[in-house]
Amino acid sequence: MPPLKPGTRVTHTVTGPDGVIWEMTYLGQNGGDPEWRLKGPRGHEHGVWVETAAAVRIIATLAPEAKPEPVDPHPGAPRTHLGFKVPDFVRAAWHSQIAQGWRLGVASAVGNLPDTRPRS
Known part of the structure; x- marks a missing residue:
């Protein structure tokens, strides 16, 4: 027993x-x-x-095997940026100007813009 x-x-x-x-x-x-x-x-x-x-x-009875996790179609790009989910079309072109503009827009929305003041 x-x-x-x-x-x-x-x-x-x-x-x-x-x-x-x-x-x-x-x-x-x-x-x-x-x-x-x-x-x-x-x-x-x-x-x-x-x-x-x-x-x-x-x-x-054996438990059914878990389905494998889907392959990431954009392995070089992050899934989130500054707490926001990155859209697939931005992830697909992560190193392009469109992605740079999207990142700048997110940074602007959260008040995390890069410091571009002239330095002496």
Whole structure:
């Protein structure tokens, strides 16, 4: 039997094949087969009367693999500038005059203009 959850008498913790921890709480027996409340990490819950075989099948099911993060179409340009999201058309031409004008406009909006006073 899996280990008990600390502080409980009837809840066991089970680690699935994908490394995710599940809680199985004993609810009683129905005709000789133990019944469980099963709670998983992804909000996957069976609150009432899950038979042992069904609980094992649910826990043994591997979690779907996460989708890979999409490739950044403009890897050389930042996603934000002075706290603002940079539009894709500006990111695509980050080293152009259009991007320089956009950056100047954002700097003007936030009061972060470059100091262009003549120095002596």
